[in-house]
Amino acid sequence: MRNCLLFLAVLFSVAAHSNVVHEERSLYRNIIVDETHDLRCLKFNTKSSQTSQSCMYKNNPDKLVFNYTKLTFASLLVTDNPKNVLIIGLGGGTLSNVIHALYPAAKIHNVEIDPAVLKVARNYFNFIENDAVTSSVQDGRIFIKRAAIKKQKYDWIILDAFNGDYIPEHLLTKEFFEEVKSVLAEGGVIAANTFSSSKLYEHESATYHAVFGDFINVSRANRSNRIILAGVNSMPTEAQINQRIKALNPRLKKYDVDLKAISTYMQSTKNKQDWPANTKVLTDQYSPANLLNF
Template sequence: MSPPVAARKIVLCLLVASVTQIAAGRVIHTEHSLYQNILMTESGNRLCMKFSLRENQRNQSCIDRSDPRKMVFGYTRMMMSGLLLNPQPNRILVVGMGGGTLPMALAALLPDSHIDIVEIDSAVVRLAQEYFGFVSGPRLRVVVQDARVYGKRAALRGERYDLILLDAFTADYIPEHLMTAEYLAETRSLLTDEGVIVANTFGISDLYDYESNTYESIFGPFLNLKSWNSSNRIIVAAKATLPSEVELEARATQLKSALRPYGVPIHRYPQRMSRKRDWDASARILTDQYSPANLLRGARS
């Protein structure tokens, strides 16, 4: 290779590395836990947690240190749509912690609530405390445990929740045992009569049809809230009958000012929450014996 060509190649590599570094942010901490690789990155005021060493890995949880209350990601904001069905939940269960931004927001919004967070990876909990300022307490309890195990034991204790948030998936991996009809039935049994479940999941993959059928088999009709600029979708299901769009809009009006500091456009969600059955009804229901979720997720993505 001639010197000019070699020089140009080196410059090009440096430019690519520079762009990648700017896009991803500066890595300030890396850790290999029992379950995953975890990176903490910093870019300006934004601090992020990632669950992979891949350069193109999406951020799992971020905080804007110039405005810590404001939710950075659209899917996190969309998960607050569960409040449209139950605006004043007293007992809340959050499955999957990330940086803890979602439970911290709920704790601030609902000062009389009690929130249980289930996270399988103790390293995630520690990093959320160290970098995101998460502080547990009597009202904000963290349990380091597999969510399936926690749910079974909570049911035996007779625990019930007004709001359950499922946010345990990453861009790399889906815990398949948390997608089955059996798990959803176990989770439904933890809901109060007016209880609501909100699940962050994927909107673009062959998994969509299977997952939708599985949720419908346990909860009946549910609300579908899709993101305009990502592959995320939020499933909102209830133990009782779903409220009408008029009821949802009335509650959105009541919640609008309280959610404004968090950047949640709650008033826009009622019209975007679809009740349409837009999936293949013949798709097989996911069960403990049949749950190839990770294979299905990659089919169209």
């Protein structure tokens, strides 16, 4: 849930004018909800920085704020009409709300380790829960393990549990990705929000490739975030992309998501494997993700 550096700079420049509407210390972090003009943001406050995890425009809550959130919808160019969606990492619940609006019949389950984050999403970010949209407070890997035992399958799995200050290392290993793969339905896709501007990039890419084979990178030039689309071994054809853009873009317009533009940021590693062949794969025994993330 790491937003682009430019947007962080803008937020920092107006921080003195922000109004804190909620603040608490959870088991995992210091949580702040503040408002600057029309923008309400969920932030995690650490000793070194304050990072925005989720934001919404109070006067237009449908409009997405962060580019990485918009890029996540590249998933819809490679999978069609998801019926069972799993989201690891809640933030303000933005992704869940939009997916529910697009596919009201789909079953969506959100997994968040911090009960305080779930409470904040409910109280300050219009997070929707109903018969179709459910939530659990649990470690994402434990949830995946139990889902595998129950032989549950999901056709869209979104991994959004990282932030700029800390990476849950057990969610970035070959063994974890193998567990995720075991609950991915045939024809489904995994969308992982991650980074493109650290030493972690090569190790992470090698680890995804070791489990899923070729994957799709979705990233904009000179931006710190990327979305990895895994579980799909090749790019959809131009005809398939155009067909889905035509069907989905009118529905996504209110969220400020342009699939036509996003499609130009997609690139398969089949044609561009941009990490050394001998890059070490991250495992449960070797996963120095936080040391590499700088």
